[in-house]
Amino acid sequence: MADEEIQTPQDGTVSEQASPKKTSRARNATAEKARAGTPKPAKPRTRGLSDQDKVEKIGKIEAQVAGGATLKDAVKSAGISDQTYYQWKKAAAQLVTETPAVSVSVDDELSEFIQLEEENRRLRKLLSEKLRAENADLRKRLGMS
Numbered sequence: 584m585a586d587e588e589i590q591t592p593q594d595g596t597v598s599e600q601a602s603p604k605k606t607s608r609a610r611n612a613t614a615e616k617a618r619a620g621t622p623k624p625a626k627p628r629t630r631g632l633s634d635q636d637k638v639e640k641i642g643k644i645e646a647q648v649a650g651g652a653t654l655k656d657a658v659k660s661a662g663i664s665d666q667t668y669y670q671w672k673k674a675a676a677q678l679v680t681e682t683p684a685v686s687v688s689v690d691d692e693l694s695e696f697i698q699l700e701e702e703n704r705r706l707r708k709l710l711s712e713k714l715r716a717e718n719a720d721l722r723k724r725l726g727m728s
Contacts, residue, residue, distance in 0.1 A: 634678070637671045644668060 632640075640661050647657035658668045722728045 634675075638675055641668070641672055641675060 640663065644654070644657045644661050647660065648654055652660075654668075655665065658665050661668075663671075719728075
């Protein structure tokens with residue numbers, strides 16, 4: 584970068600080693616690198632419609648499709664593209680699945696897990712006793728023991 588800047592020798596005359604155009608390009612490249620290094624926001628900004636507006640448009644489109652209109656016509660009447668419709672629909676589905684239906688505390692989950700484990704042990708024990716009894720009965724019938 585030092586080579587591209589205008590340098591003044593000791594005798595007072597000005598000599599350019601690089602054209603002014605190159606120095607502005609170098610500065611622009613440096614500025615772009617600095618901007619590229621900055622962290623980007625986690626969620627890109629939307630252009631103007633809120634999530635509620637998007638869900639309403641999706642609902643209108645689905646109502647039109649259920650009424651007999653083609654998806655392409657319904658999307659066109661809403662003023663969005665097919666791809667936008669699918670992206671909004673996917674985002675809306677993710678929002679629904681992300682919200683927990685019932686919030687259960689960790690203690691409740693742990694106690695429920697312990698109860699299920701005990702019931703599982705009890706059922707396995709009953710099954711093994713029943714299978715042993717059937718096995719012994721079959722051996723008697725076949726004369727193996």
